[in-house]
Amino acid sequence: MSSTIRLTVGQAVVRFLANQWSERDGVEHRLFAGVFGIFGHGNVCGVGQALLQAELAADRGAQDAELPYFLIRNEQAGVHAAAAYAKTTERLQTLAVTTSIGPGATNMVTGAALATTNRLPVLLLPSDTFATRVPDPVLQQLEQPYSPEVTVNDAFRPVSRFFDRVHRPEQLIPALLGACRVLTDPVETGAATVCLPQDVQAEAFDWPVEFFRKRVWHVGRPVPEPAALARAVEAIRTAKRPLLVAGGGVVYSGASEALRAFASATGIPVADTQAGKGAINWDHECAVGGVGSTGNDAANTLAREADLVIGVGTRFSDFTTASHSVFADPQVRFVNVNVGSFDASKHAAQMVLADAREALDALRVALSGWRVDEEWAARGRERYAAWQGVVDECYHxxxxxxxxxxxxxxxxxxxxxxxxxxxxxxxxxxxxxxxxxxxxxxxxxxxxxxxxxxxxxxxxxxxxxxxxxxxxxxxxxxxxxxxxxxxxxxxxxxxxxxxxxxxxxxxxxxxxGFASIGALSESRGSQRFGTRYRRRDGGSGRLDGSDxxxxxxxxxxxxxxxxxxxxxxxxxxxxxxxxxxxxxxxxxxxxTDLYGPNPPGCAWWDVPVAQVSELESTQTAYDDYVVEKRAQRHYL
CATH class of the missing domain: 3.40.50.970 (Thiamin diphosphate (ThDP)-binding fold, Pyr/PP domains)
Incomplete structure (x- = not known):
């Protein structure tokens, strides 16, 4: 029989997390740098007690108890901080967030949505109602007459990449292993939620010691399948006006040097998304800057003319495509490099399922001796140089x-x-x-x-x-x-x-005030309504009084x-x-000035305008919207 150790569920959670590691390219990192949290009645005597016990054990030199606790002021903020930590470490490390039940838990839902949308790993440990259901309804419990098993924590299901609720101690083993699998998977990563009923947190169990051994989660670099690589190479070789769009996947895979080498070798202009900015240095000979609704004139001009778009590590958000309007060539095709088929398949693209660094290196080697037409490369350089004059004017x-x-x-x-x-x-x-x-x-x-x-x-x-x-x-x-x-x-x-x-x-x-929404409101005929911090005027009854x-x-x-x-x-x-x-x-x-001035707009964003209105400003905006929407299309 394997040896066991008797711990509470809360203590088992802390010891397990302290012994998880990630590894990529031969370098190991502690997967969890610590725990953010706020204690309430749902977790103070469970996970809270376990964190205290671990902190005291660490003071005595226990190596498997290193899981520092950080007090935050708002549970949502704790998730944001954990996501930012993960982003900074290229998704190789993160933190857990512990909360009490009820409002402490639901405060994290927004943070969970942010993490999952951004493909950033965070572990959420919301407390839950009693598994025994004896104290029912417990303080802060939301009762649903149609199902006693539903709690507010079910709100995490649609915003999490992994969700489980631990009703019995032994369920913790597959729950935490499953959560770590998702957190360290570049395709699946996002918020992983493990709900911990407050009575279960304090319950003791004889755990197999093997559960707490040092466990290394290997983050691989999938290489491109040869046939897919060949198809991508053929598409690039036959393109006259290719444009590469670098997304966050380039950054997370540490592929910046590979991207710069690929661009230098081929001469293909490189635009970037918000998540991919900096992956190619702004003064690289092939850089053309941000593309899409908030992009610049250089990148968007090339995007409109491109006959091939090579997406690397991008999910092609609404802003990147300017609401499906900026890639305007009637025959435009897409080659998408991504670790996940969900993103790689967008816009009926030829898919290259691979790590960004491995794929860029493989493409560069396969395209050895080939360069894009110099006229196209020069057009990118000229447009981008002109845009730098706009940048200087905006900055000074x-x-x-x-x-x-x-x-x-x-x-x-x-x-x-x-x-x-x-x-x-x-x-x-x-x-x-x-x-x-x-x-x-x-x-x-x-x-x-x-x-x-x-x-x-x-x-x-x-x-x-x-x-x-x-x-x-x-x-x-x-x-x-x-x-x-x-x-x-x-x-x-x-x-x-x-x-x-x-x-x-x-x-x-x-x-x-709200500069962004104010300007959007004005441009869509809604006259900046509700976007200034004003007192309610006693005469008009509207929010148009003094600041x-x-x-x-x-x-x-x-x-x-x-x-x-x-x-x-x-x-x-x-x-x-x-x-x-x-x-x-x-x-x-x-x-600063609420009204800007801001950089000149270079692309569209689909924000629907009221089809009928008594306001002349809205009527005019709707007429403009109808015209602008004609450029929108599906990429097939």
């Missing part, structure tokens, strides 16, 4: 009395190092950044635009900073750009930064951050240098 426009946010971005782009990290997620800023930011490395550009979740930036800075510190990169600066709208979502995590002594620079742009007099700088200071107010871009530059030299979190507060 001297707009007043309040600066345009593009001027702040310009200052940051010039002040930040190549391997410093810029973080952003929502509002008008991702669009400006994809069009303008000059990224030399994939590490520098950390944009969450698959879910574009307001509130992501501040907790993401926690995850990025922790990942860099754990890897010994304390010299790299982490900068999160936060708009006033997204700031109001999760500002309390600044206190977590102070608690953990995390050196982060938060750039807080205050423009008293709401809140002071976000004072709020940030109240959480423990150092706050430097910036009157204009020149002072912002001086204060940034000071912030980089400071310890702990520093907030650079600057007011």
């Amino acid at each position: 426009r001297g707009h007043g009395p309040l600066p345009a946010q593009t001027e702040v971005f310009g200052a940051l782009n010039e002040l930040m190092g190549e391997r410093d990290v810029l973080i952003n997620a929502a509002g008008s800023m991702p669009g400006d950044l994809q069009a303008l930011w000059r990224a030399s490395t994939p590490e520098q550009y950390h944009l969450e635009y698959a879910f574009s979740c307001m509130g992501y930036e501040i907790p993401a800075a926690i995850g990025v900073r922790m990942a860099l510190d754990d890897a010994g990169h304390q010299d790299r600066t982490v900068v999160a750009i936060v708009g006033d709208g997204t700031y109001q979502m999760l500002p309390a995590e600044i206190a977590t930064m102070v608690q953990e002594g995390l050196k982060v620079v938060l750039v807080l742009l205050q423009n008293h 709401v007099p809140f002071d976000l700088a004072k709020n940030a200071e109240s959480w423990g951050a150092t706050v430097l107010r910036c009157e204009g871009v020149a002072q912002f530059r001086d204060n940034f240098v000071q912030a980089v030299a400071a310890d702990g979190p520093t907030v650079l507060y600057i007011e």
Whole structure:
């Protein structure tokens, strides 16, 4: 009989997680760098007790108990921070998040959706109602008369890549093994949710010691199937105007050098998505910048003319394709390189199911001696050089009395190092950044635009900073750009930064409204309705009174951050240098113009306009929408 050890389910969870490792290219990493969480009645005596016991054991030198706990202020923020940690480590490491039942658990649903949409591994451990159902309904339980087995945690099912509920201790073994399988699978990865009833967490069981041995999860690099590679090579050789679109898969597979070598060898222009920016350096001879709805004129011009689109590690989101309008050649074909058939098969593409690095290297070798027509390559260089003039103008426009946010971005782009990290997620800023930011490395550009979740930036800075510190990169600066709208979502995590002594620079742009949706509303005939932070006017009864007099700088200071107010871009530059030299979190507060100006739009986005309206502005917008929609198509 194999030996056993008697532990509670909570203690078994902690010991198991502490002994899981990932491996790629011969390098091992702890799969779980720790646990974020907030304790409530559902987990304080289960997973909470186990984390305390492990921490004390680690103090005594126990090697299999290294699973540090990090107190966060909001459960959603904990998932965002874990996702950002995973993104920074190329999905080879992550953290778990523990919560109590009820609202603590459901707070994580948004974070789970973000992780799964972005294909980022996070482990969620929400507590659940009693498996025995004796205390029924327990505090914070949502009762459903049609089924007593349904709990609020079932809301995780559609936003998780793995879901299980542990009703009995022995069920934990396949549950955690299944979760780790998904977390370390580049195709399947996303949120893995294991629900833990609070009574089961405290229940003791005789576990096989084998369950807690060091287990290494190998992250492979699938190579392209020869026939698929040959088909892709033939498609590229016969194309007159090929364009490569680099997505996040290039970054996650560590394929940047392979991409740059492929581009240099073939001369094929390379555009990038939000997740793929920096995979090819912005000043590479083949780089043409961001493509799609928030892309630039160079990349989108080439996209409209391309007869072959080579997608590498991209899921071809709505923005990347400009709502199926930007790849406009009537005969355009697609070759998609991806580890998963779901993404590789999009747009009736020829599929190459493979790791991005392996596929790019194999394509480069197979295409040896072949180069794209020089006229096409030169067109990419010329259009991109012209766009760089637009970038310079946006970065140094001297707009007043309040600066345009593009001027702040310009200052940051010039002040930040190549391997410093810029973080952003929502509002008008991702669009400006994809069009303008000059990224030399994939590490520098950390944009969450698959879910574009307001509130992501501040907790993401926690995850990025922790990942860099754990890897010994304390010299790299982490900068999160936060708009006033997204700031109001999760500002309390600044206190977590102070608690953990995390050196982060938060750039807080205050423009008293939602710039992105305001501009979209205006362009679609809805007159920026509901997009300004205004008092309700006593006369009109509408939200069109004076500005709401809140002071976000004072709020940030109240959480423990150092706050430097910036009157204009020149002072912002001086204060940034000071912030980089400071310890702990520093907030650079600057007011910007709500109305831009922003970079010129270069592609469409399908946001339907009301077909009938009493408003002339909406009627005009609908007429324009009908015309613009004619360019939309299925790629078959």
